[in-house]
Every structure is written in C-alpha cells, then in structure tokens.
Amino acid sequence: MSRLNSRHLLGLEEVPKEDLTLILDTAETFREVLDRTIKKVPTLRGITVLNLFYEPSTRTRISFELAEKRLSADIVNFTALTSSVEKGESLRDTVQNIEAMRIDMVVVRHGSPGAPYFLTQCMDANIINAGDGAHEHPTQALLDMFTIRKKYGRLDGLRVVLVGDVKHSRVIRSNVWGLKTMGASVALCGPATLLPYKIEQLGCDVYTNIDEALEGADVVNIMRIQLERQEAGLFPSQREYTNLFGINRERLKRLNKNYTIMHPGPMNRGVEITSDVADSDSSVILDQVTNGQAVRMAVLYLLRGREGEMGE
C-alpha cells in the first residue's frame, strides 16, 4: 500500500505537487521524532529493507540506514564490492536472488540511469532510488526542498540557484523537477562545458557568470566539483574553477537578505566553497544532513508503513 500515487520513488520528474507536499509534510512529523530521547517508532516493524549500493556512498547510505532503523525495519546491506557482482552476475539475477530472500523494500544506488526502474521490472518490492548515474537522486532533492521550506515556510516564489556540474549531476536534475513543481524559480550556473546540450528546454534561467546568477537569489545550492571532470578536459584547472565559480563571501553580497547556503556534500573546501561561507550562520549544510533522515523516513513510511504508526 502506498499513500503516494506510485509505489516506488524513482525520480521527481513525474511526481505531482500533492505527493511532494505530502512527503514534505510527513517529514515534518519525523523531524520531531529525531529530537526525542527515543528516536524510534514501530512503523516498519516486520518489513525488511535492502540497501543495494553499487556505488560508494557514505552519507546517503548511512542516512537511509538510520531512517530505516528509526522506523524499526530489518535491514540488509549489499555493496557491490563485497558481492557476486564481481563474479559477473547480472543485475536481474542479483535482484531476483535478493527477492527470493523476501525483501520488502529496496533502496538502490547505481551508476546506470534507469537501474531503479529496471529493478521494478524484476521484483515486487518497493524501490527507492538513492541515485542512478546522472539521472535522479530524489531523496537528496526532497531533503534540500524540506530544508528550504523549513527556513522560509514555503518554496513557492523563492529563487534557488544551483551551481556546479549541471551536466553530470543527478542532484541538480532532481532539484530542478521538484523545485519547479513546487513553484520555485530555478537558476543553473556552471562552466559552459558542464552545462548539458539543450539545457534551455528545462525552463530554468541558465548562467555562466556566477555573479549574475546570484543576483537577487534566496538560496544557493553548491555542488561538489569532481576532479575527474577536470581530468576529462571539461575545465582547465581547479584553480580556474574556483576563480570563476567558487562561492566566497564577496559573491554573497548579490543574494537577497536572509539568504541560505546549501551543499549536498561532501565538500571540497576552498574549491567550490570557501570555509567561511560553509561555516557561516547562513549555511544549513548540517541541517540538510539531519533533515535527510526525516525525509527518508517519510518516503519509507509513505510507501510501506502502516497507517497510524507514525510515532504518536
């Protein structure tokens, strides 16, 4: 059973506003649970959740694990490095074997776009996408939206700038879909070589000049810039990236008053963000981490949890 329009969470592109609102509202309740002495509710008792991670991840995996534990689910962790994937087993076979172990829900991180959808075709469990290639990372965007909404009380009408490697970022894609559905205005900024072809069709304002992008914005969400993009020749050097796109105190002057600094982590301090910005009062980077648990609890609950067991 699911209180959402879908029994899986594969991405935010197709999720309607009513579902996004329901997830964010539900997350508020779970956010309160996290401030209690006993941070555990029986919602997913008897439900087995598999964390299926084909790519290395620290914070997303731990955040999901904690969310599952706090909902009283039974948990299995599967990481590609310690599995039979190295022996050449196909994704279908791996997943069907796992299903044979009576798994109810799967949280999947995979390098291939569409891998979570593929899972829905080989098993009956509820599937939650924890990042599939450059496609989507819906719970990250939901926690970003939750964090913004918590501070401003709304998303509608806010101006959010997403800075970094737009071309390869699943976080940016999910944020774009979710924020636009909720009525925020979205701007994208990065080096032209990291802006995907046909980006104008996304319906966002697109900038290659960071100062112009930040003008009049409320929120700036800064993505990690990966060294391998530089090695692939997509920009000349980290130094130049920092000069052109790095967020520092000086650049923040263009933002609206009461602005917010976000970063999904892990940060390259001194590269895409200076330490003083990351650690400033306007930074909600650590709130994002806490809120991530609440949002993931909400998603797990809405897809599978029993009615009336949110922890009252």
Added chain:
Amino acid sequence: MMDNGEYDLVIRGGHVIDPALGFGTNAHIFIKEGVIVEVAGDSEAAQKQIETLVADRVVKAEGKIVVPGLIDMHVHLREPGREDEETVESGCRAAAAGGFTSVCCMPNTTPRIDNQETVKFVQDRANNADARVYVVGAITKDIAGKELSEIGDLVKMGAVAITDDGNYVQNPEIMRRALEYAKMFDIPVMQHAEDQYLCDGAVMNESFQSLRLGLKGAPAVAEEIAVLRDIALCRMTGARLHFQHITTRGAVDAIRKAKQEGVKITAEITPHHLVLTDEEIGKQFNTNLRVNPPLRTKRDQAALIEGLVDGTIDCIASDHAPHSAEEKDCEFDKAPPGTTGLETTLGLVKTYIIDRGYLNWADAVKKMTINPARILNLPCGSLAVGSPADITIIDPDKQWAVQADKFRSRSRNSAFIGFKLSGQVYRTILGGRVVFEQ
C-alpha cells in the same frame, strides 16, 4: 512469346511492380530452372498457358503485389563468432520471412571478415540458405582503423563492398587510401559515419532526452562532421562512397548538396530511424531502443523522410543487429547497441512511408531492390527476363502485430515488439523456389 515447355512455377495475376523496368501492372510471371522466362500481361493466351500447369506450380497472387526479391544491404549475421545470436542460416530464414532474397552481411564478426578465408567461410555457410548472402569485407585489418585489409583478395573472393561498420574510419589518411584503393576494383566503400571522439561513451542521441535521462549522448554533429569529411575525400579521389544508416538533418543536407554537385555518394537509412525518435526511450529505458547510431529527434526524422522522398537517400536497409536476450536484459547503458530488422522492415515501410503518402509502392520498392543492386553491382533487383527468379509477393493491406515469439531470427531484440503493422510478406521466392509462405 510463351515457352512451349513446362514451367517450374507461375505467379498468377498479381500486381507486378518492377521499378527497374518501369513496370506496374497486373501480370503473370513464368519461371523455369530458377530464372524468369516471361512476364506476361493478362491475356487469354497467358490464362491458357497457366491452365495447363498443375496447381502446385501456380502461386495465386490475385490482390497481391509482386516485386523483385528485396535486397537488404546492411545486415549482421553474427557468424562466425556469435552463433547464439544468429547464424547465416537463421539470418537467411529471417530474411526470407521479411521478403528479402538478398542480404549483405557486415564484417564485424569474430573473427572479422578481413581476409579471404572468412569470406569463403560465410559463403559456404550460405549455400542452400533461404537468401543470397553477399559478403562485405573490412576496410581495415581487424576493423582497427590502422592498416588496409587485403581488399584485392576480398574482392577476388566475392566481397561486394568494404566497410568497418560499427566503427568510423577515424583517420582521414586511412580513409583516403581506402577510397583510392577500392576505386581500382569499382566497389563502394561503405562508411559508418560518426566521429568517434564526439561519440565517446555515448549510448543515445545528445538532446533534451539525454539530459532528462542522464545518459551520455552522441551529438548529431558527430555524424554531420564525418559525412562532410568523407564527401571531401570522395570528391578528391573520385571513388564511390556509400553512407550507412544516416540519421541526422545535417547529414541529409550535406549529402543532398554533394549529390547535386556530382560527387559519387549514395546513402541508406533504417526503418527504426524513420519510425522512432529518442523520445521513445523514455523512463522505461528500453534497451531494444539502444541502437547505433542512436535514435534522433523529430526534426531529424522529418529530414530523413524528405531525403527519402527527394532521392537524396537511395536505399532502405535494416541494419539487422541480433543480440542475445541476456545481453539486452540489463541496464540501458550496459546493453549492446542494435535492433533486429529483417522481419519488420517491409511492414514498417508500408505502414509509415507508403500509407502516409511519402512514397508510392514503386519508389519504396526501388530503394530495396534496384538501388542497392546498382550500388553493389548485384545481378538481382529486377524481374527482367533472364534474371534469377527472386520474387517477393506482398499482401499489401494485411494487418499484423509484431510478436517476439514469431521471429525466425535467433534473436528477439526488436525495437518494434507490439507494433501493429499493415502489409505483410505473402510468399518469398528465391531462384524459383518458395522459401517462405505466410
């Protein structure tokens, strides 16, 4: 003039269309010893001649369309090396079921068809098969793009063209030499035109769809650039160059312009690029839609149709690319590129090109018979008296659905499973022998 002896087979009363002869009328075709000996208009004399024959030598083609056996100039038969996916025998069965009596097989097998022995091997496998197999040899040894194959040897053994299909001959110096060298033998060089640097790691078209799906895209300009370079080399060398599976507006425009100028180029397109776009991949990430070159945009599709209509595009070829179910049952970016096509091409051309008024039967058939035959110097593609009796009989308005379990091919990776098509093969006749009956 009627032959007085017995005929081996007569095709009675069909609407016979032969674009090579400019022929399009109801007629009977008389076959003896595997050769067409008479094509006669409906007359009392002809009727009498037919009445003397025993029934099993008469194919009743009333209401059907009768055309020269279709030629598919771009097919992967996978033998040697991947007999689990297709063999020469199974591929020819699929060809017959799709109305094709001749196919050209690509050299990217394992081992490659880059030497006489492998050409001979494939030819031997094709003995007694349900279609004629014309072998296309590799331009470069091992399709590595570095050294020319022994092209003279390949031609001597019967190769009708050369290509490194699957790979673009990236080095322009090698391509220049290939064109110069092939010219000595009057064979076309067939090019898979996509700049490899621009397509590195790509699994679909670069477009708003690749942005949505987060998949690495191949830009349309990779094809346009490759085509423009090769047009320049072709103009310089005066050799014959054939562009395989063209997919973009830029390439169609470039080919049109070069043809107007008199450069000796020809081009083919596939049904899947004519019928599907990158929008169809969608969030189902259907791996049967992973093809190379990739499905493009609606704008490109419109250009392909324009090129087909105005003659810029000479041929329709399937690029039949069988893959095992296991290899396609996976993540989109891990699936090998290709869709099968031999058994769906005719129905797709009828449904999406003829029924929509882009081409009439004669012009569509031309692109699958005499045009490829002329490009490759094949002794087929026409119903002229004295030709081998390779004939395809089509039930023009028969409705049918593409079903995976009905394929004769060993593989089922069709992009068109579930499609409802109009127009189906009724009989396929190879050298006077009925090789397929619906």
